[in-house]
Amino acid sequence: MRIVDLIKEKRDGHAHSPEAIRYIVTGAADKTIPDYQLAAWLMAVLFKGMTIEETTELTRAMAHSGEVMDLSDIPGIKVDKHSTGGVGDKVTLVLAPLVASAGAVVAKLSGRGLGHTGGTIDKLEAIAGFQTSLSTEHFQTQLKEIGVAIAGQTQNLAPADGVFYALRDVTGTVESIPLIAASVLSKKIAAGSDVILLDVKYGGGAFMHDFASARELATTMVDVGTRLGKSISVALSDMDQPLGHNVGHALEVAESIATLRGDGPKDLTDLCLKLGGILVAGAKLTPDAESGEALLRAKIADGSALAKFRDLIAAQGGDVRVIEEPGRMPQASLKVPVLAPQDGYVSELDALAVGHACKVLGAGRERKGEPIDLAVGVAVHVKRGDKVRAGETLATLYANDAAKAEVAAAELLRAYHWSDTAPAAQPLVREVILAPDLR
Ligand code: URA
DSSP states (O other): OOHHHHHHHHHTTOOOOHHHHHHHHHHHHTTOSOHHHHHHHHHHHHHHOOOHHHHHHHHHHHHTTSOOOOOTTSOSOEEEEEEOOOSSOOHHHHHHHHHHHTTOEEEEEEOOOBTTBOOHHHHHTTSTTOOOOOOHHHHHHHHHHHSEEEEEOOTTSSHHHHHHHHHHHHHTOOOOHHHHHHHHHHHHHHTTOSEEEEEEEESTTSSBOSHHHHHHHHHHHHHHHHHTTOEEEEEEEEOSSOSSSEESHHHHHHHHHHHHHTOSOHHHHHHHHHHHHHHHHHTTSSSSHHHHHHHHHHHHHTTHHHHHHHHHHHHTTOOGGGGTOGGGSOOOSEEEEEEOSSSEEEEEEOHHHHHHHHHHHTOSOSSTTOOOOSSOEEEEOSOTTOEEOTTSEEEEEEESOHHHHHHHHHHHHHHEEEESSOOOOOOSEEEEEOOGGGO
């Protein structure tokens, strides 16, 4: 087999054989196919697409390009959740301990920030001492002991995705449904959980801007998962505006703690309960997602959810005092209010612009591996549909540099759009597509 022939095959719109797909994936993982040929092939896939059979084979081959975790000797149904990325998306920090407090085993492998979106692993590092680089043995022992672990992905997990992802990022080939589906699912399958829930975000702050493409991605992932014997469910959720109020690492951990205590913002709490209900039902702890939600509400109310977060922090070496004293996390030296320039309703709060404002403050990386400022970020007090008067505080910037705060404030003002009448309400979760075994 020759890669150049396979590039031409895809360029001309033909479907690859399973052997051809395995040849490309193996060549990517062991680096025997050069980047320029892989990049040409990725572009051909972006333009010509893949059949569901090809996407399934691509996912399978990528998942098996490295280690596939075996969690079978950990008792209970193992659940995992993955978001396609957003602004202020701190759901994992709340959901993992919440669902574990109800008795599910949450084996979560998370990533760092990507583009304008934040990453769970970076956020957890705002807690002094918190270790995210866990050995497989530590990860599995912790799951047996407390039912929850959150770790960064290892080099061994779906290495072909690492190669493809880095190339896609710089060759304009991210926005391809088969490539995104295989990228997300290969990592989830390699991570070994039984029940997987994907939170596919759509809107200005997501990688899929419109609902129709997000839905096509969602149905593709459910279908591929089913073909590979995995229970994959998908929630399609709004990412036009940030989730919750806080965006930025320490700020998001603080908001997650408040949510686990029952004092969180409504949208974040509702989304965590909705997704959590599906996971709890998937783990067969309740007959359906609605009773799963009720169980999780009770776990927040009786303090078990927050106690589980404390166990998680302790098990991974973090300073548990942040639960009572969030001020122990990195703190910004400047708090700058951003004031409403006019009276009116907020018709839109552009999540992408809020993400960029945080990046300007130092919360995001320009290059791989760069240090980030865990203290900085934005608290948006006023969101879509709120009515304000000129001069009221829209948001607070948490900054460590006055010049950067000035640029971020201008960016944040651009995020707010105005109208004289209240905008139509948008659903937080527009659709849930359950795995066939949960329907
Ligand atoms: N997240 C992933 O892991 N892969 C993609 O391709 C897009 C989002």
